[in-house]
Amino acid sequence: MSTTKSISETPTQSISTSQGFETSTAWYNLHTSTPSISTLQQSEKSITLFISQTPTASISTLPGSKAITTESSTLSIFSNRSPETFSTVSILETSTPSPTKNSNSPLTTPSACDGVTVTIQLNKVTSDQIILVVIARGESNGALYNVSLSNGTDLLSSNQTQSRSEVTFVQLKPSFQYQVFVQQLSCPHNDIYNSSIWTAGVSFSAKVTINEEFNEQFKNISSAEYKNFTDNFIQEVTSNLDQKSKELVNSGKMRIDITSIEQGSVVVNFSIATDPAENLTLSDISTTFSEALENSTLQLDSFNFTETDICVSGQAGCSQFATCTSYSLVPCQCLPGYSGTSPSVPGRFCEGFICCGADFGVNCIEPSRYG
Structure with a gap:
């Protein structure tokens, strides 16, 4: 069963629907010079937005939904999650002019779309770059595809391309899991292809025990206490690194992430991911970060470092x-x-x-x- 709701011609409208989606918010940024009358249709598997004036729309979603950009008159978001309570869709219209519509990407009939399957081929994956090609089977000539990259929380980049053409994503983090989404623009009702891709990297794990009273709020990663503590910890460590390591952090070729805080005084578990081209060994990391910790104002009790087996952690991808x-x-x-x-x-x-x-x-x- 599906429900249909109309969206009035006002700059901002929020529509709550009650079938098929776990609670979340999806933002549709409709780049149009004039408002459009739109209709929201929801079923158990998808939310579909019909736009009367076919403006270009860029869509970013919260985790659990999929992101696309399209120039077609039908926009679809599909959710992986189990049907539950509500979904709220907020539509924000702006005064940004719509880009020129590409006449080579008309909507394809559902029967023609049924035979289209989409995958990707990776041409290059480094610590800061992913180069891929969309491979489509059963497509019509000249079909356009939207290829988007997400870090799991935010939509980072979106590109339109044809099958067999390269798409490049740059300025990425080492040893990080990204999500790639691909949709044929002329077949918006087809499932959106998605895949996770890990960038290259050498990873290390660190455990530091700090002689400090444990705050129960550290168990809640959303709490202000957790955020303040982790921000201060990373600042203390990075500010005391040697100059070369600071440059690697600032350039994105080295990243430091807190993975957990445990009780036992305060035990901080964190990861260090580096660009393989830097050839940093466990000995290098241990020496560099031991000196940084010892020069910090943290009340240290103990610390140790190990190299992460990316086959065990899944980071090999x-x-x-x-x-x-x-x-x-x-x-x-x-x-x-x-x-x-x-x-x-x-x-x-x-x-x-x-x-x-x-x-x-x-x-x-x-x-x-x-x-």
Whole structure:
């Protein structure tokens, strides 16, 4: 069952719907010079926004929803989450002129869209860059795709491209999990392809015990006490790093993240992720951060450092159909019977085949599993 609601021609409207979505807020920024009459249609699987004047719209969503940018007259957001209570959609109209509409991306009939499948091929993944290509099967000639990158909280970048054309995302963090979303603009009702991609990086784990009374609010990562403590801790550490390490932090080639605060005086667990090109070893990290901690005003009790096994932590980003070799420059390799669909970045996406005959790999007829 679905419900339909109309949106009046006022600059800002909030619409609450009660079927199919967990509580969250999705922001639709409609870049139009004049207001448009729109309709919101909701079903158990999606929220669809119909816009009468087909303006370009950029959409960013909170975690759990998917983000797209489209010039079509139908915009869809699909949720991974189980149907629950309410979803609120806020529509903000601005005076930003709409970009020129691309006439090469008309809406495709539902029957033509049914045969379209979308995947991606990774051409390059470094600590600060992802280069990929959209691979579409069953598409119409000249079809446009919107490719978006999210850090799990915010929509970072969005690009329009055709199949087989490269899309590049830059200024990324090392050893960080990003989400990529792809939708064919002429088939807005089709599922939005999404995949998680880890950037390259060498990671280290640190545990520091501080001789300080534990605050129960440290268990709540949303509390002001937790935020103030973690901000002060990172500031104390980074301000006492050597000049080269400070430059790495400032350039984004090294990042420091608090992973948890535990009781036992105050035990701070944090991670240090670095660009592999810097060739920093556990000994380097231990020496650098030990000196920074000792020069800080923190009342230290003890500290230690270990190198993270990215195969165990999942940060290697290997396919479920790949093996992972710990502490290797190329950790992921597809399993026997599977082929990598991204030869330049082995083992991230592996595809298997349905085969006829007794010998596996002989007379394979179609892709069967992908991941």
